[in-house]
Amino acid sequence: MNAVRRGLGNGLVQVFLVVIGLVWLTPLAGLFVSSLRSSEDTAEGGWWTALASPGQLSFDNYSALLENAGITQAFFNTVLISVPATLLVVLIAALAGYAFAWLDFPGREPLFLLVVALLVVPIQIGLLPVAKLFGQLGLFGTIPGVVLFHVAYGLPFAIFLLRNYFAEIPKEMLEAARMDGGSEWRIFVQLVIPVGRPAIASLAIFQFLWVWNDLLVALLFADSSSQPLTVALQSQVRQFGSNIDVLAPGAFLSLIVPLVVFFAFQRHFVQGVMAGSVK
Amino acid sequence: MTATTATTVTAKAAVGPPSPGTPFVSARRRRRRGRVVALLFAFPALLLLGALVVYPVLFSIGRSFFDASGNRFVGGDNYVEMFQDPATLKAIRNTVIWVVVAPALLTGLGLILAVLVEKVRWATAFKLLLFMPMAVSFLAAGIIFRLAYDQDPDKGVLNAAAVSLHDTFSGTSSYPTARARTGPGLVAGKDGSYATSKAVTPGSTVVFPMVGVLPADIPDNASPAYQAATEHPASDEVRGVVYLDFTPGGAGTPGIIDRQESGLPGMKVEAVRDGKTVASTTTASDGSYHFTHLSTGSYTFKLPASNFAPPYQGLAWLGPTLVTPAIIGAYLWIWTGFAMVLIGAGLSTLPRDALEAARMDGANEWQIFRRITVPLLAPVLTVVFVTLVINVLKVFDLVYIIAPGPVQEDATVLATQMWLVSFGGGNNQGLGSAIGVLLLLLVVPAMVFNVRRFKRSQR
Known part of the structure; x- marks a missing residue:
């Protein structure tokens, strides 16, 4: 019983830390993706939309x-x-x-x-x-x-x-x-x-x-x-x-x-x- | 709060055997020469510290007693002005908010993460990730968060998340531009709702013809309302449809449900009796709704204003009220890793057997945390907290970069205010110096603490 509870607790801890990690990574990822988009694309939608259409991304900037x-x-x-x-x-x-x-x-x-x-x-x-x-x-x-x-x-x-x-x-x-x-x-x-x-x-x-x-x-x-x-x-x-x-x-x-x-x-x-x- | 490295890292050096044969030099001459050499070693540092740190501190203290031009001695006037000038007062208030909120939040968050991260196998990777922002300049972090906090949900990731979260919980199917065809049978309420003008008894049909719906606002699953509108209600029922009273091409008749005319799904309908909402429902994909088991009496049926509310746009993160919490958020992003790693280092020195x-x-994990871990960690937590207080007092770049021009004065803190007053247009170097001296006074306790701690360590 105790072991089950501890295992469950550990699972929750992992999920929590993964979420925190993603939250920490997102701003930096956002900057990087934004830096690869043209100003026209940026005006049209957030950087996350570029994840669906990676064709937008280039090193032109x-x-x-x-x-x-x-x-x-x-x-x-x-x-x-x-x-x-x-x-x-x-x-x-x-x-x-x-x-x-x-x-x-x-x-x-x-x-x-x-x-x-x-x-x-x-x-x-x-x-x-x-x-x-x-x-x-x-x-x-x-x-x-x-x-x-x-x-x-x-x-x-x-x-x-x-x-x-x-x-x-x-x-x-x-x-x-x-x-x-x-x-x-x-x-x-x-x-x-x-x-x-x-x-x-x-x-x-x-x-x-x-x-x-x-x-x-x-x-x-x-x-x-x-x-x-x-x-x-x-x-x-x-x-x-x-x-x-x-x-x-x-x-x-x-x-x-x-x-x-x-x-x-x-x-x-x-x-x-x-x-x-x-x- | 002082150099932890200096105490944790110790010089490892092999001790060689002393070699014999010392050349004879008079002890006195050697000592004098030694002093000259020592001064030569220390001289560059002492010169720079004296000229660029000690002298400026004294100069600023003196300067703070003179007026803007620097020619007239004004005594403590600049210090009085500091607490009367609304802008500086705002800076003091914001600095207090920073000092009260940020270090406590960071220490707490750092403690929780330091304890939790020990329970997973990828602790090192996690620590590395959270520590990484410490390498990033405040300027870059500022730009990163200016992007993230953008109010337009199509640009700022935070509001994009806020909007999608909001819409998940309270539904997206609103028709912000729609209006009902008022006139016979329907009246518009003051709050933007539409209701039947006459009393309705169970066994009736109530239809709501709508216009002004943007094609983009009609959900893909919407289907024609014609069929549903023909169904007859039972004696304790009220049925009806909410539909778009418009046929593309102009073939439709106003007020009549033509064959192609679409129902409007997701519209909220309320049954009101004696001024109280007694039942509510939402329209199906063909725009139909029905209320069953209505007791006899007279009702009003209503499309509440929430159907026509403009879509949720998120929060004005960089507006006057939220700007300081928003910048503190960016500060958390940078410093949480620091707090976590420092507290984690303290955690690893705790006695395992206890x-x-x-x-x-x-004892369960919470009891252990509360009764053993936290009390034993108290000294480390204090160090982290005090270090953060000192850092927070000097925060400049983040505020300067993240707060947009017009909001700058709402976000200002002592360090930015000192800059604005002295160099950024204010051009009152007397008041600027006084703010600088205030900053110095605020860190004096830390100064005393450092000196005392050092003296103790030398005994």
Whole structure:
């Protein structure tokens, strides 16, 4: 009796989870199917009607998108912003993380507590002052400006993560390397970085996605020639409805890279997102 | 809420034997050199944090005490204005709604899914699927949900589902454009219904001639009403037809049931006595209906207004009232996987024997969940909840993208309002800074919590 009830319960659980899974998949599937339809078909009926007549579907919207100079430029800008912003955060935070974990300098403890406090600072509060500062430095509206802002606001979490990870390196190992006469730089490059690889990978993935997906920062700091894909698409959203044939493939283009990263590095991705959720 | 990775992943490194032979350098000189090297390592980070994070925070706090132009010190005026300006007040109210609703819903949903998913074999695939939206930008998610929430049921999948669900339960066979031929015997009610004008006694026939029916509204199974209209009612019966009083080609006579004229199936007919509906029925495919076992007396027969109601069009998801719940829905789509995976990680650390012992003692799944799982998971649930509160406070892109222009002011939250006031036309950077400071103040408890937790972990 109990076993029957449990079996029945399990069946219900399976059905429930399948329904939830479908609900979760539908919006993304809808975007993808929409991105394959012409604007005429979209005006005539919802994307689900295309499932009955798959002849409607084609990659024409995508080829049109690739010929759209504004969009391709924006895509490259996204890469030009995300890659340096990720590398710089990893490099600068690894250096600082090592210093905070193993090197002695005045003010180390209070400075690190400050970093911990900065973990949750909302980026909104930095927009206006940094915009003024960048204006004076000639960085406003440029890719380096966007990158620098992302690096600065990515640092507290990055330093926190790497410092805590590096602090777990056995002391004897570092002592041994120092005994061997290695300079701190050599120890950093040859020992700390390789040992810290898992944490660095999680950090890099998290930071990359954070910057790739950012709208707010680029909306303010990038001009029309340096704007990433998110900003270019955002300006299209105003005419929403008439331009699904641009918006849907554009949105899909912007999310395909994160999705590939997600499926390629599931474990690091989940860890990075979990760890970085404070932001 | 802080880096879970940092504590769960530990550096695995082999410890080599210390090698002999240390070159002699004066201890003091070495220490000084060490400090210089250390500062060099930390310098780039400290410079960027100082110039682009710490200084801006201080600047914004200062700026918030000045007026829009930045030239006049106004004390706390911007903070007073924040709670008087209707738009900002709306933003505060919406942010409160977000903070109250979204984290609680997500934690609850995450908990339920985390517990349930352990019972199926495809748990990993399910977790992966639900976590996937975390990789998608808020912008893309915004576009996805702008599509899904489209009010036109022929465009938005949500209203398409709502309409088909609605029509399954309350019937689709309505004739929104139809009118009855009023005049002798039939009157139109104020509410859009049609009723017999004279009292009808059992044993009679009542026909309803209709016009103005769109060909598309006539169901495929509709058949001519002529035959049914000739049947005679018994003494306790009322019979009749509802038919389309129109013959294509114009051969028909108004008010007469011509041979080809179609019955209208699915039409609701009511028998009313002394102002009360005593019986109701629906017409068959030939438009016929009949009431049996009517007690003697006088009746009115009526086609209620519901027959002519316009078709259900779904909900205005992105209208002023529903826009915030709709955007929260999109937020759930993104973050549920996060809550589920984090809670699931906590779940896997629960002592198996405690759960097994409870099962042995005959506790059912609900009791185990309520009395053991939830209390033991409380710390994890708190972490998830607090993390989500911090995230929700800063939600910007989703609101900015999903809320259509005219509804933007109904959906606005602190983060979008800060943007609008400072850069998006408002151009009042004093008030904008004050909103930024408010956002900062709201996360101060989390800041204190983080610092305390870190200090404790160092002891």
